Amino acid sequence: MLCRRPAFNRRLLSVRWQSTATSSSTVRASGGVPTPTPTPASAEIPPPPTPRLNALRSAKPFSEFLTDTFNRQHDYLRISVTERCNLRCLYCMPEEGIELSPQPRLLTSPEIVYLSSLFVSQGVTKIRLTGGEPTVRKDIVPLMQDIGKLRRDGLRELCLTTNGISLHRKLDAMVEAGLTGVNLSLDTLDPFQYQIMTRRKGFEAVMKSIDRILEMNKVGAGIKLKINCVVMRGMNDREIIPFVELGREKPVEVRFIEYMPFDGNKWNQGKMFSYQEMLAVIREKYPSLEKVTDHKNDTSKTYKVPGFQGQMGFITSMTHNFCGTCNRLRITSDGNLKVCLFGNAEVSLRDIIRRENDGQPIDEDALRELRLLETVQSAAHLSDEGGLVNEREREILDIIGAAVKRKKAKHAGMGQLENMKNRPMILIAVLSSTWKTVPPHLFSSIPGSSQARLYHSQRSQSNNAASSSEEKNAERSEENKTSHSLPTASDPDLPHLTPSQTVHMTQITKKPETSRKATAACEVLFSNLRPWELLRKGQGTHKGDVFSVARIAGIMAAKRTPDLVPLCHPGIGITGVEVSVDLVEPRGGESEYGSMQIMSTVSCFGRTGVEMEAMTAATGAALTVYDMLKAVDKGMIIGGVRLLEKHGGKSGHWVR
Ligand SMILES: Nc1nc2c(ncn2[C@@H]2O[C@H](COP(=O)(O)OP(=O)(O)OP(=O)(O)O)[C@@H](O)[C@H]2O)c(=O)[nH]1
Ligand SMILES: C[S@@+](CC[C@H](N)C(=O)[O-])C[C@H]1O[C@@H](n2cnc3c(N)ncnc32)[C@H](O)[C@@H]1O
Ligand code: SF4
Numbered sequence: 001m002l003c004r005r006p007a008f009n010r011r012l013l014s015v016r017w018q019s020t021a022t023s024s025s026t027v028r029a030s031g032g033v034p035t036p037t038p039t040p041a042s043a044e045i046p047p048p049p050t051p052r053l054n055a056l057r058s059a060k061p062f063s064e065f066l067t068d069t070f071n072r073q074h075d076y077l078r079i080s081v082t083e084r085c086n087l088r089c090l091y092c093m094p095e096e097g098i099e100l101s102p103q104p105r106l107l108t109s110p111e112i113v114y115l116s117s118l119f120v121s122q123g124v125t126k127i128r129l130t131g132g133e134p135t136v137r138k139d140i141v142p143l144m145q146d147i148g149k150l151r152r153d154g155l156r157e158l159c160l161t162t163n164g165i166s167l168h169r170k171l172d173a174m175v176e177a178g179l180t181g182v183n184l185s186l187d188t189l190d191p192f193q194y195q196i197m198t199r200r201k202g203f204e205a206v207m208k209s210i211d212r213i214l215e216m217n218k219v220g221a222g223i224k225l226k227i228n229c230v231v232m233r234g235m236n237d238r239e240i241i242p243f244v245e246l247g248r249e250k251p252v253e254v255r256f257i258e259y260m261p262f263d264g265n266k267w268n269q270g271k272m273f274s275y276q277e278m279l280a281v282i283r284e285k286y287p288s289l290e291k292v293t294d295h296k297n298d299t300s301k302t303y304k305v306p307g308f309q310g311q312m313g314f315i316t317s318m319t320h321n322f323c324g325t326c327n328r329l330r331i332t333s334d335g336n337l338k339v340c341l342f343g344n345a346e347v348s349l350r351d352i353i354r355r356e357n358d359g360q361p362i363d364e365d366a367l368r369e370l371r372l373l374e375t376v377q378s379a380a381h382l383s384d385e386g387g388l389v390n391e392r393e394r395e396i397l398d399i400i401g402a403a404v405k406r407k408k409a410k411h412a413g414m415g416q417l418e419n420m421k422n423r424p425m426i427l428i429a430v431l432s433s434t435w436k437t438v439p440p441h442l443f444s445s446i447p448g449s450s451q452a453r454l455y456h457s458q459r460s461q462s463n464n465a466a467s468s469s470e471e472k473n474a475e476r477s478e479e480n481k482t483s484h485s486l487p488t489a490s491d492p493d494l495p496h497l498t499p500s501q502t503v504h505m506t507q508i509t510k511k512p513e514t515s516r517k518a519t520a521a522c523e524v525l526f527s528n529l530r531p532w533e534l535l536r537k538g539q540g541t542h543k544g545d546v547f548s549v550a551r552i553a554g555i556m557a558a559k560r561t562p563d564l565v566p567l568c569h570p571g572i573g574i575t576g577v578e579v580s581v582d583l584v585e586p587r588g589g590e591s592e593y594g595s596m597q598i599m600s601t602v603s604c605f606g607r608t609g610v611e612m613e614a615m616t617a618a619t620g621a622a623l624t625v626y627d628m629l630k631a632v633d634k635g636m637i638i639g640g641v642r643l644l645e646k647h648g649g650k651s652g653h654w655v656r
C-alpha cells in the first residue's frame with residue numbers, strides 16, 4: 001500500500017518538463033532531481049534526444065514490464081484522449097452517438113501526461129493520440145505541448161489520428177508542440193458521399209487540413225501524412241482508383257483499411273472489401289504496381305505505382321493479421337490499459353493513480369501534491385539502472401507488466417475476426433441487425449433468375465402445403481367466423497400482400513408506436529455546364545432560388561406521400577423533415593458537368609416507417625430542381641433514389 005505523502009512539492013507541471021532539458025541524462029546519471037526554472041507551459045520545443053542519449057537507450061535492455069511472453073517489445077502507446085466526436089461515420093458510430101462516460105471518470109490532462117511519462121521512462125518511443133476525435137478535446141494543444149516535452153526523455157514520435165475537420169486551425173501550434181505524424185481519416189473524395197458516410201458536412205475543412213500539412217511540409221515541417229480510408233462495399237469501393245491517383249502529384253500515403261466489426265457498427269461480411277479485392281482493382285488499372293518494403297511494426301502492406309509521388313498501404317486486420325510484430329498498447333479515455341485492440345481484458349490505471357487522491361481526478365494541484373511527476377523520474381532511473389527507487393511506480397509497472405504478459409499471440413487469442421463467435425457485443429449487433437442471407441423475395445423480381453425460380457417454387461410448395469393442411473383451413477374458417485370481414489393477415493415476406501396474394505394496406509393496429517427515422521438521397525446529373533456555372537455564381541434562375549425552392553418542395557412531397565404511393569399509410573404523424581440540396585462540381589464520369597445532390601431525413605413517432613416519405617421528399621426536391629433548370633438543360637438525369645438509413649420499428653437500425 002502506498003501512503004499519502006505529507007511533503008508538498010509546489011513546482012508546476014510545465015516546470016518539471018522544463019527542468020529536464022538539462023536533466024534527462026543528468027538525472028539518470030546522478031539520480032537526483034534538478035532544481036527547475038519556472039517557464040510557461042508553452043515554452044520552446046524541447047530538443048530531441050542527443051545521439052548519445054539515443055545510443056544509451058538502445059544499449060540498455062528493453063523494459064521487462066513492456067515485453068510480452070512472445071518477446072514483443074511494446075514501444076508504441078496509443079492514447080484515446082476523448083470519447084467525443086464531431087462526425088458519425090457509418091462504420092464507427094451510431095447516428096445518435098454513444099453513451100459518454102461521466103467527466104470525472106475520464107483521464108485529466110495531468111494524468112495523461114503522467115502515464116505518458118511513465119511509459120516513456122520504460123522505453124515507449126511513439127505516442128499516438130486518438131479518440132473519438134482528439135481535436136475536439138479543449139486542451140489538446142497544451143496537452144500535446146506537455147507530452148511533446150517527453151522527447152528529451154526518449155519519445156521520438158508524437159502522432160495524431162484525426163478526422164481532420166478542425167485540424168487546420170490547430171495544426172501550426174501542434175507542430176510547434178512536437179507533432180511528427182498525422183493519420184487523417186477520409187473515406188471519399190466526393191463531398192456529397194462524405195456527408196453520407198460521416199452523416200455530417202465538413203469535406204472542405206478536411207481538404208484544408210490536408211493542404212495545410214502539405215504546405216508546411218514544403219517548407220520542411222516533416223509531418224508524416226497518411227490518409228486512412230475504410231473501404232465498404234457498395235459505399236466507397238468505386239473510389240479506390242481516385243484515391244490511388246491522389247498520389248500521382250501529391251506525396252501522400254493512402255491506406256485502405258478493411259472494414260472491421262465493432263460494437264454497434266452493423267458490420268457484415270458482405271460489406272467487407274478485402275485486401276485481395278482492392279489489389280485486384282488497382283492492378284487492373286495499374287499492372288505495374290510494386291510492393292514496397294514495410295517497416296517491422298507497420299500495420300499496413302505498402303505498394304507504389306512507379307512514377308507516382310505518393311504510395312498506398314493496406315491495413316488487413318480482417319484477412320491477414322499482423323499481430324506477430326505487434327508493438328502496441330492502448331490507454332482508453334477512462335484510463336484503462338488495453339493490451340490488444342480486440343481484447344476485452346482491461347485494467348484500470350486511472351484507479352491506481354487516483355487511489356492516493358481518494359479516487360478523485362488528479363488535477364495540476366493534486367499532481368504537485370502527490371509528487372507524481374517527480375517520481376516518474378525515479379522510474380526512469382529504475383529502467384536505466386535497474387534499481388528500484390519508488391514503490392508507487394513499482395506497483396503500477398507490475399500491473400502493466402502482468403497485463404502485457406497476459407497478451408495473446410493474436411487478436412486476443414480469438415483467431416480470425418470474422419469467426420469471432422465469442423465477442424458478445426459484436427455478435428449481438430451482427431445478429432440483430434443484418435441479414436444472414438439476402439431475403440429471397442428480393443431476387444423474385446428478376447425474371448428467370450435462378451433465385452427467383454427457387455423462390456417461386458418454394459413459395460408454391462409452401463402454399464400448397466398450407467392449403468392442404470387441416471390446421472390452416474381451420475384457422476381460416478375461424479377467422480371468417482369471428483370477424484365477418486376480409487382477412488387482415490399479411491404475407492410475412494411482402495406485407496402489402498395477403499396470404500392469398502391480393503393487395504391490401506398492411507394492418508398496423510397492433511404494432512407499437514416508436515420513434516422512427518429514415519434518410520434517403522438522390523442526384524440530378526447535369527448534361528451541360530450551364531446549370532453548374534449559373535448556380536456556382538450564386539445565380540438562381542428566372543424561377544427563383546433553386547436550392548430553397550427545392551428544399552420546400554421536398555418537405556411538401558414528404559407530407560403528400562400517401563396521396564402518391566397507394567398503399568402508404570396516411571396520417572403517420574411526421575415529426576420532422578429535413579432536406580438538403582447541394583451543388584457538386586464537375587468531377588468526371590457520370591458527373592462530368594456537375595450535379596445536385598439531395599438528401600432528406602424524415603422522422604415520426606408512430607406505428608410504421610417513413611422510408612417512403614424520405615424517398616418521396618428526395619424525389620420531389622429533384623423534380624423541382626429539374627423544373628427550375630430545364631430552361632438551360634433539358635438533358636438532366638434524375639437518378640440514384642435510395643434509402644440510406646432507417647431507424648426504429650421491428651427491423652431496428654438498417655444502414656445501406
Ligand atoms: N489489428 C489492429 N489494427 C489496428 C491497430 N491499430 C490500428 N489498427 C488499424 O489501423 C487503422 C488505422 O489506425 P491509425 O490510428 O491510423 O494507426 P496506425 O495504423 O497504428 O498508425 P501508424 O502509427 O501510422 O502505423 C485502424 O483503423 C485499424 O484498422 C491495432 O493495434 N491492431
Ligand atoms: C476510431 S478513429 C479515431 C480517430 C479519428 N476520429 C479518426 O477518425 O481518424 C481511428 C481510426 O479507426 C478507423 N476505424 C473506425 N472504425 C473502423 C472500422 N469499423 N473498421 C476499420 N477501421 C475503422 C477510422 O477510420 C480511423 O482511421
Ligand atoms: S472514425 Fe473517427 S471521425 Fe469517424 S465517427 Fe469514429 S471517431 Fe469519429
Ligand code: SF4
Pocket residue numbers: 321322323326327328339340341342343408409410411412
Ligand atoms: S489485434 Fe491485438 S495483437 Fe493483433 S496487432 Fe492488433 S493489438 Fe496487436
